[in-house]
Amino acid sequence: MNFDLDLDLGLALHDYEKRENKKKMESKNYLSLSLGPSKDDDEENTITQNSLTSPSLESSISNSMNMMKKEIGDEFEVEIEKVPITRIGNVDEDGNSRKKLRLSKEQSEVLEENFKEHSTLNQKQKQALAERLKLQARQVEVWFQNRRARTKVKQTESDFEVLKKCCETLTEENKKLKRELQELKSMQTVVATPFYMQIPAATLTMCPLCGNNKNGSKAR
DNA sequence: ATGGTCAATGAGGGGC
DNA sequence: GCCCCTCATTGACCAT
Numbered sequence: 001m002n003f004d005l006d007l008d009l010g011l012a013l014h015d016y017e018k019r020e021n022k023k024k025m026e027s028k029n030y031l032s033l034s035l036g037p038s039k040d041d042d043e044e045n046t047i048t049q050n051s052l053t054s055p056s057l058e059s060s061i062s063n064s065m066n067m068m069k070k071e072i073g074d075e076f077e078v079e080i081e082k083v084p085i086t087r088i089g090n091v092d093e094d095g096n097s098r099k100k101l102r103l104s105k106e107q108s109e110v111l112e113e114n115f116k117e118h119s120t121l122n123q124k125q126k127q128a129l130a131e132r133l134k135l136q137a138r139q140v141e142v143w144f145q146n147r148r149a150r151t152k153v154k155q156t157e158s159d160f161e162v163l164k165k166c167c168e169t170l171t172e173e174n175k176k177l178k179r180e181l182q183e184l185k186s187m188q189t190v191v192a193t194p195f196y197m198q199i200p201a202a203t204l205t206m207c208p209l210c211g212n213n214k215n216g217s218k219a220r
Numbered sequence: 221a222t223g224g225t226c227a228a229t230g231a232g233g234g235g236c
Numbered sequence: 237g238c239c240c241c242t243c244a245t246t247g248a249c250c251a252t
Binding site for chain 3: 221222223224225226227228229230231232233234235236
């Protein structure tokens with residue numbers, strides 16, 4: 001069975017997974033995979049499973065296949081029987097799940113390319129991208145939301161580093177300026193003080209202005 | 221075991 | 237009231 005998925009099936013991912021998980025619970029569900037010899041990541045792979053209707057399921061499975069291909073090697077032609085669907089989702093007691101989708105390398109690259117062009121998408125762009133990547137529009141939307149958030153975090157981190165550096169530089173500059181100011185102040189004191197006042201009083205034998213000596217008598 | 225990553229979820233708010 | 241956003245958080249998965 002090829003991945004010719006009908007996006008208009010209107011099957012909500014969550015509902016699908018609930019059903020799928022219930023099925024899994026009921027009858028230890030297994031995948032039967034048939035991997036082609038392609039060296040290209042996803043395109044040539046085929047997969048066999050009942051009710052394969054979710055794009056995210058496709059992603060999960062193609063990711064699983066990628067991992068297996070990685071382990072097996074590039075040249076292979078294998079039939080894998082009874083592979084547990086461990087990567088599709090864990091199931092709680094109610095049969096609810098929250099699967100962890102891992103986007104394929106190709107999907108991520110395309111999304112990244114689009115994000116470089118515009119960090120937000122309008123409805124049309126979103127839909128087109130979703131169809132191209134065989135994802136749900138909501139998934140594309142979420143990816144962009146998370147991508148914007150990551151960008152913001154990174155930006156904040158780099159802003160922090162820049163400001164930290166800036167702060168250090170300014171602190172150093174401030175110290176330097178304070179030292180200079182101190183030196184200038186002390187120099188100013190020296191210049192503003194008359195020479196006679198710079199001489200220790202004990203060394204004076206007479207008044208430099210009037211010529212009187214210590215005793216008040218006129219020096220000669 | 222633990223921490224990082226990231227898809228997904230839900231609350232809350234703004235614009236229309 | 238709907239849609240879309242940000243933000244905080246959750247939970248699955250992975251590397252160490």
